[in-house]
Amino acid sequence: MSLGQRLARLAGWLQEPQKVARFQRLCGVRALPPREAEAAEAPPAGAPRRQGTSARPKSGDGGGALSLNGVRPGPAAERGPRRNSLTGEEGEPALVSNWPLYYLFSLGTELGNELFYILFFPFWIWNLDALVGRRLVIVWVMVMYLGQCTKDVIRWPRPASPPVVKLEVLYNSEYGLPSTHAMSGTAIPITLVLLTYGRWQYPLVYGLVLIPCWSSLVCLSRMYMGMHSLLDIIAGFLYTILILAVFYPFVDLIDNFNQTHRYAPLIIIGLHLALGIFSFTLDTWSTSRGDTAEILGSGAGIACGSHVTHSMGLLVDPAPDMLPLPTPAITLTVLAKATVRVLIGMGVVLIVRNIMKKITIPLACKIFKIPCDDIRRARQHMEVELPHRYVTYGMVGFCITFLVPYIFFFIGIS
Numbered sequence: 001m002s003l004g005q006r007l008a009r010l011a012g013w014l015q016e017p018q019k020v021a022r023f024q025r026l027c028g029v030r031a032l033p034p035r036e037a038e039a040a041e042a043p044p045a046g047a048p049r050r051q052g053t054s055a056r057p058k059s060g061d062g063g064g065a066l067s068l069n070g071v072r073p074g075p076a077a078e079r080g081p082r083r084n085s086l087t088g089e090e091g092e093p094a095l096v097s098n099w100p101l102y103y104l105f106s107l108g109t110e111l112g113n114e115l116f117y118i119l120f121f122p123f124w125i126w127n128l129d130a131l132v133g134r135r136l137v138i139v140w141v142m143v144m145y146l147g148q149c150t151k152d153v154i155r156w157p158r159p160a161s162p163p164v165v166k167l168e169v170l171y172n173s174e175y176g177l178p179s180t181h182a183m184s185g186t187a188i189p190i191t192l193v194l195l196t197y198g199r200w201q202y203p204l205v206y207g208l209v210l211i212p213c214w215s216s217l218v219c220l221s222r223m224y225m226g227m228h229s230l231l232d233i234i235a236g237f238l239y240t241i242l243i244l245a246v247f248y249p250f251v252d253l254i255d256n257f258n259q260t261h262r263y264a265p266l267i268i269i270g271l272h273l274a275l276g277i278f279s280f281t282l283d284t285w286s287t288s289r290g291d292t293a294e295i296l297g298s299g300a301g302i303a304c305g306s307h308v309t310h311s312m313g314l315l316v317d318p319a320p321d322m323l324p325l326p327t328p329a330i331t332l333t334v335l336a337k338a339t340v341r342v343l344i345g346m347g348v349v350l351i352v353r354n355i356m357k358k359i360t361i362p363l364a365c366k367i368f369k370i371p372c373d374d375i376r377r378a379r380q381h382m383e384v385e386l387p388h389r390y391v392t393y394g395m396v397g398f399c400i401t402f403l404v405p406y407i408f409f410f411i412g413i414s
Contacts, residue, residue: 014231017159023223024165027105028098031165094165101224108221109168111214112181114294118349119342121302122400126345126408127338129325130315132195134258134306134401135251136188141299143187143243145275147180147236148292159229168225174288179228182236183243185218190244201324258303259310268307269394272300276390289382293389300390301397308402314409315401337413344413345404352399356392364388 024030096102110116117140124133156177166172193207219237222228228236258264276296309315318325328334361384365372368383378384408414 011231014234015156015229017161017164017229019230020159020223020226020228021163021165023220024226027101027224028096029102029165029167029224030095031162032093032095094167104217105221105224108185108217109181109225111218111221112184113170117298118396119346122345122349122404123342125400126341126404129196129199130306130401130405131255131317132192132199134302135195135255136191137299137302137397138251138254138258139187139191139244139248140184141295142247143183143240144180144295145292146243147178147183147239148174148288148295149278150178150239151175151180151288156232158227158232161226164226166226168227171227171287176228177232178236178239179219179222179232180236181222182215182219182228182233183240186215186237186240187244189214190240191248194248199323199325201326255306259306264307265304268300268303272296273390276386290379290385290389293386294393297390297393298397301394301399302401303397304394305398305401305403309405312406314405314414340413341408344407345400348404348407349396349399352403353392353396356395357388360388360391 121133121137151174154177155175158176189211193211197204197207219233276293362372364384364387365378370378370381370384372378
């Protein structure tokens with residue numbers, strides 16, 4: 001047997017959905033029996049069905065109030081489906097018996113979703129270290145962009161259901177290999193340690209513990225949710241290591257260019273927009289195209305905002321002779337200031353995000369003569385999705401690195 005045949009055989013073995021289903025069963029997740037699943041889909045006679053949840057009979061857990069994502073707590077409770085707001089697709093009703101693992105892996109999968117990113121990156125930029133935050137975003141944009149585009153080139157399907165139980169379908173319309181959750185969950189902790197060790201005073205062992213814990217939590221959560229095979233995860237991990245090995249040495253150069261070059265904003269916007277247009281021609285519609293535009297828009301906005309901030313002297317990086325920086329003492333004053341910054345900053349970001357959404361979608365529909373009566377369907381058109389996601393999250397990124405720091409400077413909490 002040749003090397004190529006052996007590799008193909010190994011890939012097929014790692015891709016088997018039975019391995020994902022076995023992992024789910026070991027973690028206390030199994031599909032409802034057919035009769036129970038049918039009953040779970042139908043509401044009781046005369047009772048209205050709530051959107052995003054399923055009315056079910058009791059399954060030995062005593063019932064109870066619905067909590068996270070429609071989950072009813074209990075020793076062996078039925079998990080309500082999690083809905084994809086763009087496609088209307090719902091996850092499968094399932095029986096969950098190990099609740100600590102369910103909440104742990106729910107946390108792990110959220111470490112690769114928008115809510116985490118929109119909190120994590122601004123927190124670093126506003127409260128901890130703007131330089132680390134900016135460069136972390138540069139790496140994240142490159143890793144996620146290459147991962148999303150590679151999915152559409154390889155076109156490898158996600159694990160089949162059955163036997164896999166799909167607890168989450170937010171990204172089910174995308175292809176599976178490589179896992180971009182695994183890529184993000186690997187790139188962020190590794191880059192964080194590379195950027196902070198030597199710049200801040202802390203034992204290296206902290207970073208060496210953080211990397212495997214963060215990465216394995218995110219990676220295993222994707223198998224737990226039924227969204228990726230073992231091959232998808234391994235490929236995402238190895239692909240990220242390759243990207244970091246090639247790309248990370250240029251991060252300092254890129255960040256300095258973004259801040260200091262005279263024409264940096266024009267080059268940044270043009271480059272990110274060109275990459276977005278290219279990725280939109282790779283395949284038919286899926287959530288990956290909108291996510292790619294969102295990632296590129298965020299990266300462009302943060303880079304342009306950092307250019308304006310640097311030119312105005314709002315956020316000054318410490319001089320090299322001041323490094324490594326001492327770990328600041330955590331006091332009530334520090335915590336109070338950080339809390340105020342996050343509350344004000346996220347308030348501004350959410351306002352800008354909502355305003356831009358309300359402006360960009362109808363405007364794009366009007367320009368390209370696309371019916372706007374069904375927003376969900378309109379957003380699936382490239383002519384609407386690209387400008388909407390790119391402009392909206394470009395403004396969000398610009399607010400994170402310029403508008404919000406300027407507000408902090410103006411009210412005296414920078």
